[in-house]
Amino acid sequence: MDRRGFLFVISAAMLWGTTGTAQALAPQGAQPLAIGALRLIVGGLALLGVFWLGPKRSRAHALARLPFWPVMLAAVCMALYQVLFFAGVKMTGVAVGTIVGIGSSPVLAGLLGYLFRGERPGWRWGAATLLAVSGCTLLALTGQEIHIDLLGMLLAIGAGAAYATFSLASKDLLETYPVDLVMAVIFCLGALLLAPLLLTQDLGWLLQPRGMGAILHLGLFATAAAYLLFGKGLKLIPLATAVTLSLAEPLTAGTLGVLVLGEKLSLLAGIGIAMIFSGLVVLSVRRSTRAKINMTNPEIHLRD
DSSP states (O other), X not given: OOTHHHHHHHHHHHHHTTHHHHHHHXXXXXXXXXXXXXXXHHHHHHHHHHHHHSSOSOHHHHHHHSOHHHHHHHHHHHHHHHHHHHHHHHHHOHHHHHHXXXXXXXXXXXXXXXXXXXXXXXXXXXXXXXXXXXXXXXXXXXXXXXXXXXXXXXXXXXXXXHHHHHHHHHHHHHTTSOHHHHHHHHHHHHHHHHGXXXXXXXXXXXXXXXXXXXXXXXXXXXXXXXXXXXXXXXXXXXXXXHHXXXXXXXXXXXXXXXXXXXXXXXXHHHHHHHHHHHHHHHHHSOOHHHHHHHHHOTTOOOOX
């Protein structure tokens, strides 16, 4: 397994982790649904620019070769993730919505990888996912009022399923086509699907410097750059591993909340951050004993 894939995905997740801070610094009146649609539009256009200005190749021919249904599936799932996640959080609260939405995606990705790709994540992935999801739960529960809404939880699970399916469809495409092309087309289509929602939103805040700055950051860095990195990583490592590593996002978000927004780090939140970090280490770092055994006896192979 190429270890660069781990670095790419964790770097992408760290960029995603800046999303909450950017939204918090946006002007009053900026609604999450509008932010979600605008970041896809800016990110999609930026990715299209990266593809168009990239290595010389027959761009029209490359676009024409992309299979329609897998690309459309990935685009619909990315658009659905934005809508379902925000709807789920609105109905059942930030704590439960975040736990269910983010926590369900690695489990569902593991199931999809097993069913459609024959991947067997193994005990290391299971332990890392349990640690990281538990850490996310502690982090999300800190100082939050718990409100259980069945429909909201179902919407959050739908968001997790949409993200896992997007990752599955993207991985299949990335095995044949360039990362910049795949991500550019997926996000441009996703942006087109969400664009009509902007007609229902008040976008006056976008004219303010802070509003434009937040959207440019979210579109260029937390979307375009992040998903280029995620695509490069997803191409190199198993589906379930990539989605679990993306849980570095709440780890980054929690850390930035303390360092940038001045939020207080409670004991539970500190434990949660430590558990997420431990899960990522378990998944990313090979045991030194494996390397020693393989060096002394090349006939012995340990399974991850």
